[in-house]
Amino acid sequence: MTLPLRVLLFAATLASTAFALDVRTEMQCADDFGKKAPSLLLRNELRPFWPTEGSRFAYRVNTAPGQHQFFQVDLATCVKSPAFDHEALANALGQVTKTHIDKNKLPIQQLEIAADAQSVRFRANGKSWRYTVADHRLDPDDLPVQSVPLLSPRAVRASRGGNGDPTELTFENMTDHEVEMMWLDPAGEPKSYGKIGAHQTSVQHTYAGHAWMIVDNQKKPLGGIVAPDHPVTAKITGKVSGPDRVDDKQSPDGKWRASTRGGNVFIEPASGGERIALSHDGSQSDGFNGEVFWSPDSRKLVAFREKEIKVRTIQIVQSSPPDQLQPKVKTIDYAKPGDPISQPMPHLFDIEGKREIAIDSALFNNPWEIMDLAWSGDSSEFSFVYNQRGHQVMRMAGVRGDTGSARTIFEDKSDTFIDYSQKYFIHRLAETGEILWASERDGWNHLYLLDSATGAVKSRVTQGNGMLREVVDVNEKERRLLLKVVGVEGQDPYYEHFVRVNFDGSAYTRLTTGDGTHHLEFSPDDQYYTDTWSRVDLPPVVELKRAADGKLLCELERADDSALLQTGWSRPERFVAKGRDGKTDIYGVIIRPVHFKADAKYPVVENIYAGPQDFFTPKAYAPWSGMNAMAELGFVLVQMDGMGTNWRGKAFHNVCWKNLKDAGFPDRIPWIKAAAATRPWMDLDRVGIYGGSAGGQNAMEALLDHGDFYKVSVADCGCHDNRMDKIWWNEAWMGWPVDESYERNSNVTRVASLRGKLLLMVGEMDTNVDPASTTQVVGALEKAGKDFEFLSIINSNHGSAETPYGKYRRAEFLVRNLTNR
Secondary structure, three states: OOHHHHHHHHHHHHHHHHHHHHHHHHHHHHHHHHHHHHOOEEEEOEEEOOOOOOEEEEEEEEEOOOOOEEEEEOOOEEEEEEEEOHHHHHHHHOOOOOOOOOOOOOEEEEEEEEEOOOOOEEEEEOEEEEEEEEOOOOOOOOOOOOOOEOHHHHHHHHHOOOOEEEEEEEEEEEOOOEEEEEEEEEOOEEEEEEEOOOOOOOEEEEEOOOEEEEOOOOEEEEEEEEOOOOOOOEEOOOOEEEOOOOOOEEEEOEEEEEEOOOOOEEEEEOOOOEEEEEOOOOOEEEEEEEEEEOOOOOOOOEEEEEEEEOOOOOEEEEEEOOOOOOOEEEEEOOOOOOOOOOEEEEEEEEEEOOOOEEOHHHHHHHHHEEEEEEOOOOOOEEEEEEEEOOOOOEEEEEOOOOOOEEEEEEEEEEEOOOOOOOOOOOOEEOOOEEEEEEEOOOOEEEEEEEEEEOOOOEOOOOOOEEEEEEEEEOOOOEEEEEEEEEOOOOOOOOOOEEEEOOOOOOOOOOOOOOOOOOEEEEEEOOEEEEEEEEEEOEEEEEEEEEOOOOOEEEEEEEOOOOHHHHOOOOEEEEEEEOOOOOOEEEEEEEEEOOOOOOOOOOOEEEEOOOOOOOOOOOOOOOOOOHHHHHHHOOEEEEEEEOEOOOOHHHHHHOOOOOOOOOHHHHHHHHHHHHHOOOOOEEEEEEEEEEEEHHHHHHHHHHOOOOOOOOEEEEEOOOOOOOOOHHHHHHHHHHHOOOOOHHHHOOOHHHHHHHHEEEEEEOOOOOOOOOHHHHHHEEEEEEEEOOEEEEEEEEOOOOOHHHHHHHHHHHHHHHHHHHHHO
């Protein structure tokens, strides 16, 4: 019997709808579980209370969902015990506040325990109390709110984020001028919350993780704070901690003030008087940009001059703006590889002679950037770091203040690239004329102590096959450093550890030892610290240690995920296999769905991002992630870092040089095959891949170059042609000038080799990667007659696959093409 066409169409529509509803339902179930999962992890949220005096360290830790308890450690004996009788204190607090207080939810936000442990001072709900242990007496107290300094504006913007529990900030304006409180919204835009008069105080209710900036009456940022999860007082002094440099145009002796007008440099007496031109041939299109550097003796001045260039612009069409019917066109500045750049150059002026001293610029005539300029203490020379365009020369140059002659103090050169965006570090020691400088000159990122007069290496601060990851603190007085390092022998080389070491490389002291990646939090007096470490397959462990030598005093907590494991959830599995050379270890993880069955066969889906700026496989423990959510659709998820990514040494990193299309696939594919060799539930006949941005470029490359292995790909917002993407990221790895390697690495030029099922996605309002990078691939695929799917997410910026609809379409495409559902 032949069914009518309308019946067949109805049946097809019904099947399609049922399928769509199934994927959405499974995604919602995964999302619901993901929201619940963190609450099933216990004893992992530790809040320390460092003693201001005495030897009693205290902390709060979550002991059950929505509950917590307080503990103390006697720093003299390292004995750990409850901080107090929780039930007795709850009863006492309930009586004085005439409210019910749950002993497992004590609202204590600040805590100090007396040296003899016979009394406790704490703040709760905005009030301060003293609790006497012997008679459970509770009296009002004057425990001051913890005081913290303002951070630099840059530090605030970098660390803002989150939307935690309610808390409050007290701002004390200690200056002689009115200031204004600005809350930074999720987009980083400042919103005024009122002004604070000179020597006045204001209490602001907020949430943990919210960022606040303090500005003066000219809207100039004075500093700010990211709210912690407990009340603190921030003192506004006009001075902030952090690296922000104040561009002071007044001479050190206070006699002159510099300025730029009409493209020229002027000075005028600080007390008032005639303005004097130091330059005469500047203009708006070829002039000085306002940045000046006075010599310490006030006799010389350096200013930067730059030519105006025509910056490339791109136009992005917003098809469906929320505030009008007709589309909008947004035009943004967007320099691309090979474009001209402004290249500001230093010019030297003699104040007494009111003239310019010509500088020999042969050592720095093609800058990507000139940075970190500083004068010597005796004003005889100024120096700066010259990053040559193409990033194959990083040179510290010195220029004499009397003649303008230049010399090379120190330099690094590379046949491939210098990783300036991730590994650059310089610190001048003004009193001794020394320089701390990070370099990969021996193939590993290490720190060197240089003599600024001769450029000679005085000592290697670090060495070996491990690497400097970050200089955390420089103690000039004690000539000692706190460093974050990777590559600890016997562990995953990506795990972050901490060491102390002297400037000359001596007294190298490991502060962390546990087999995992570490995070430290120091006491205010720097005598102690908590060391929190974990792995993807080990919940966090928190240890209390002595800062002087890293000695373990006691283990504070070991997180418990037994309730999470009882749901069927399993920890990610670490796996190591050899890469393309048969010798180099490649590190990755395997994530299974919650209701995993060992006798079933699962498609394998790789989450890829092979950007050379970092590594991307998770290292720390997390109860849930986007890969967990994807696995719940019936997949085994994998992620690993192949050659060409960062922090495994220069040879490992160099694989990406003019070769971004490699993306580590010659390492990834053997890794997946090796994992599946002992895991029969990994079905290598059904392998998919997805990624965004550089990962979008990589995900499409999988089907262009390795379509025999990868069968399905979702590529979101990819920088598919490196000539189309932003200038800094692509010139960093592909070099300058633009050459044939750019075309050779382009996905657009290689569409003929496409195999497998491809979904291309892009946000129509992407301001990070030009949306045309994706639509040009679409045009090339259409011209080549290739089958593929394309989805533009309306009103979405970069990362369109992370929007609700984008997540659904990505999941639906992978499920439809990799499973039988």
